[in-house]
Amino acid sequence: TTRIGNLPSNSKCAVCKKACWSAECLASYRCEWCGITSHTACHRSIISDCKFGNLEPIYLPPHAVSIPRTEVPMEAIIGVQVRRKETMSPRSISEEFSSGDTRYRDNEETVSSHGKERKDKEDRDEEMIKVYDGNNSLRRRIFRVVTVSRLANTDHILLTALRAFHITKDPQNFYLTDLYSPEESTLSDPCPVMNLHRREGKRPAVFLRFKDRDNDSGEVRVYPGKLQVPVPFCTIRINAQTTITDLINEALKSFGLENLRHEDFRLSEILLDRGVSERVLQRDEKPWDIVKSLGKDSIRQMELMRFYLQLKQDPHGPNLALFVGNLPPNLSQRNYENLLTEFLGRENKFSSIGPIYYEYGSMVITYEDSNKAVRALYTLRESCYEDKHLLVMLLPNIEPSMVPPGVQPLLVFVNVKSGGCQGLELISSFRKLLNPYQVFDLDNGGPLPGLYVFRHIKDYKILVCGGDGT
Numbered sequence: 098t099t100r101i102g103n104l105p106s107n108s109k110c111a112v113c114k115k116a117c118w119s120a121e122c123l124a125s126y127r128c129e130w131c132g133i134t135s136h137t138a139c140h141r142s143i144i145s146d147c148k149f150g151n152l153e154p155i156y157l158p159p160h161a162v163s164i165p166r167t168e169v170p171m172e173a174i175i176g177v178q179v180r181r182k183e184t185m186s187p188r189s190i191s192e193e194f195s196s197g198d199t200r201y202r203d204n205e206e207t208v209s210s211h212g213k214e215r216k217d218k219e220d221r222d223e224e225m226i227k228v229y230d231g232n233n234s235l236r237r238r239i240f241r242v243v244t245v246s247r248l249a250n251t252d253h254i255l256l257t258a259l260r261a262f263h264i265t266k267d268p269q270n271f272y273l274t275d276l277y278s279p280e281e282s283t284l285s286d287p288c289p290v291m292n293l294h295r296r297e298g299k300r301p302a303v304f305l306r307f308k309d310r311d312n313d314s315g316e317v318r319v320y321p322g323k324l325q326v327p328v329p330f331c332t333i334r335i336n337a338q339t340t341i342t343d344l345i346n347e348a349l350k351s352f353g354l355e356n357l358r359h360e361d362f363r364l365s366e367i368l369l370d371r372g373v374s375e376r377v378l379q380r381d382e383k384p385w386d387i388v389k390s391l392g393k394d395s396i397r398q399m400e401l402m403r404f405y406l407q408l409k410q411d412p413h414g415p416n417l418a419l420f421v422g423n424l425p426p427n428l429s430q431r432n433y434e435n436l437l438t439e440f441l442g443r444e445n446k447f448s449s450i451g452p453i454y455y456e457y458g459s460m461v462i463t464y465e466d467s468n469k470a471v472r473a474l475y476t477l478r479e480s481c482y483e484d485k486h487l488l489v490m491l492l493p494n495i496e497p498s499m500v501p502p503g504v505q506p507l508l509v510f511v512n513v514k515s516g517g518c519q520g521l522e523l524i525s526s527f528r529k530l531l532n533p534y535q536v537f538d539l540d541n542g543g544p545l546p547g548l549y550v551f552r553h554i555k556d557y558k559i560l561v562c563g564g565d566g567t
Contacts, residue, residue, distance in 0.1 A: 307392030
């Protein structure tokens, strides 16, 4: 899987060996797995199927991992940032895709700290304007700054704002409003910059808005997930009456799967706000309403949102495993079952329990119903035993038959608290280099969750790391 843009400043093309990064815009390609980079033109010369580079002999292939299809954020599956400080929370969409001097926090010191820069702009008869891409960015006080001529017309300012957020959709679907005007009035010619309302000590600000009232139809992309189809996605025209069932039927036709029953498939909404989250959509929901709702909160989030078509039945099996820790050690199985039932209630009781790690007070419980598993996850995470929060993680499944011959996946354990607490940087580096689902934090249940996930792999290696590299 390749991603366009966001390349490190020292990136070189794997084909022509020349620099292939840009500070001006999203340019060139980078493989999400092995990390090789290439120019857009050179990208055609690279084999489409990633071989994971030099790490192939120890890499856990992504197609061997089955992630539980729930609304649970991905960090809850492998225990990333479980109850960590708020300063380490995942960045939002606006933060993630901002770069250089185009990202600022809204505070009273913004104008004064950039006084010299502002004076230079004034000398060139230019204006610096804050652009918010939706209600969420205003609540979080995150924006982009664009520089335009004071004589610029509305269309020019709109195009500049769309480029700042890397929006590729038709500019006719968007408009700008004056943030500081009493009724958030729409920008209009002539001289929209000069007519902007201003507040003392702050730059003028505008909202980038989606024309949801004027648009009753549009296009969405549907991605095939794990379905074996020859195209990476299909584009489908929808309107205000289109339902999720209609969208599934059209997607199956576009993927050449019209002979399959649409009842066997589900459609998921994938969001990239503060981590990656998946929501299974109901059959009677309207995809166009979903798009318009996202457009109000964040234009950038609307651009990045994806619909995924998936089989209802997970190809690796229906069971979802929860790892539960911080219970008292050395109780009997019946006592553990009674204790968990007391926390969960009869309505959320698990299908089975085991293995139980008696000496650690930890165990794995499994569910066949994903909705029940999600309710159990959140219930147990809020539960305490002797004033100590339970440790709960949703574990991925690994299908050993899908690990290629000759590959010995490396199971990595990192002790984030040793070595001067450098382990957070170390575990982040491992998760960038390897499959994140083969790297585990020893602070979250010790080695037991990782050993359980890898239990069916016959031949693998283990690397145990202290935070200082030992």
